[in-house]
Amino acid sequence: MWSGGTSSVWASEALIGVVLWSTLVIVGVVAYLAASAFAMRFRNVIRARRYSSYEATWEPLLLEVMAGSLPISDLLNTVTPRSSRHFLRFLVRYARLLVGNDNLTITDIAAPVLPGILGDLQARSASRRALAVQTLATLGIDEHGARIARALDDPSPLVSMVAARSLAGSHHPEYIVRVLSNLHRYSEWNSRFLASMLASLGVEVAPALRSFLLTEGNPIDRAVAAEALGLLTDPVAGDIAVKVLTGSPNRELAAALLRLLRTVGGPEHVSIVRTYASGRDHTLRALALSALGTIGDASDIEVLELGMFDADPWVAINAARALLEAGGRERLHEIAQSELPQSTLAQEMIAGGVT
Numbered sequence: 001m002w003s004g005g006t007s008s009v010w011a012s013e014a015l016i017g018v019v020l021w022s023t024l025v026i027v028g029v030v031a032y033l034a035a036s037a038f039a040m041r042f043r044n045v046i047r048a049r050r051y052s053s054y055e056a057t058w059e060p061l062l063l064e065v066m067a068g069s070l071p072i073s074d075l076l077n078t079v080t081p082r083s084s085r086h087f088l089r090f091l092v093r094y095a096r097l098l099v100g101n102d103n104l105t106i107t108d109i110a111a112p113v114l115p116g117i118l119g120d121l122q123a124r125s126a127s128r129r130a131l132a133v134q135t136l137a138t139l140g141i142d143e144h145g146a147r148i149a150r151a152l153d154d155p156s157p158l159v160s161m162v163a164a165r166s167l168a169g170s171h172h173p174e175y176i177v178r179v180l181s182n183l184h185r186y187s188e189w190n191s192r193f194l195a196s197m198l199a200s201l202g203v204e205v206a207p208a209l210r211s212f213l214l215t216e217g218n219p220i221d222r223a224v225a226a227e228a229l230g231l232l233t234d235p236v237a238g239d240i241a242v243k244v245l246t247g248s249p250n251r252e253l254a255a256a257l258l259r260l261l262r263t264v265g266g267p268e269h270v271s272i273v274r275t276y277a278s279g280r281d282h283t284l285r286a287l288a289l290s291a292l293g294t295i296g297d298a299s300d301i302e303v304l305e306l307g308m309f310d311a312d313p314w315v316a317i318n319a320a321r322a323l324l325e326a327g328g329r330e331r332l333h334e335i336a337q338s339e340l341p342q343s344t345l346a347q348e349m350i351a352g353g354v355t
Helices: 005-067 072-076 084-095 100-110 114-122 126-153 157-169 173-181 191-199 203-214 219-231 237-246 251-264 267-277 282-295 298-307 313-325 329-336 343-351
Strands: none
Touching: 005 072, 005 084, 005 100, 072 100, 084 100, 084 114, 084 126, 100 126, 114 126, 126 157, 126 173, 157 173, 157 191, 173 191, 173 203, 191 203, 191 219, 203 219, 203 237, 219 237, 219 251, 237 251, 237 267, 251 267, 251 282, 267 282, 267 298, 282 298, 282 313, 298 313, 298 329, 313 329, 313 343, 329 343
């Protein structure tokens, strides 16, 4: 009777074949990856040596140009179409280190070469577009500012942010409206950073920031504008803050406006701040009490003292700090010497233990 032995032998041979072919495939893949890595490494080494050779030629010539002993044309004659992009990267490094006339010399050197990368603004790669924007901003912001401003509308948020930072860093306030219209695209960035970026454009942008703050729109973006106005210490912004606060804005915007009033507000703005000091939101109460410490009057001392008894610790701390700033040191001493639970907070505040 047939026992099936032949089938068993066939199965064993098939299994050996599968293992053998699988091993060959794995070895082939490993060999391919190793060869690719070697080729990439070899290519990078060759490229690095070529770039080093370029820079060894350019650097002494650039120093002579900077010293005024060599015309710019002699340096540019050493730049080939193949090396032009690296030449611009070479100049960017110097431009970031130099100021004044030396920096102007760098931009003069770059001017004839920069048009060669304008096509990169439409490249498929977002990183390449961003690099082009950054290079144009560093070496030719005055001539190519309009192109950089158009990059604010780039499909990539990264490219748009690079353009915004470039315009802010170059102190070109005429582009503030374009930057503000794209602010919603930078939601992943820290609001403090964004406010600092806007403020770096200078006090000339304050009217545009005020207008943006008044306009109905994304409250988070408007909060950034409020923070920027605070950094600029714009005195007119206090009136704008009161108008917006009167409309009961959302929490983020209200918080930014209360911080703004603490910086630029005056006695004429204190009424709206008092309403927030007795509100239900503990964050806004804390910020309002803090603002009262700088723009309030003697009638607010009692409000600030009561704030120290707030159930929320952050509100109590801000109230104590504001009480000290408002001239309530004597009352703080009385609380510190009492048996009240708030005596420890008062003692720490007087001693400067709370910052």
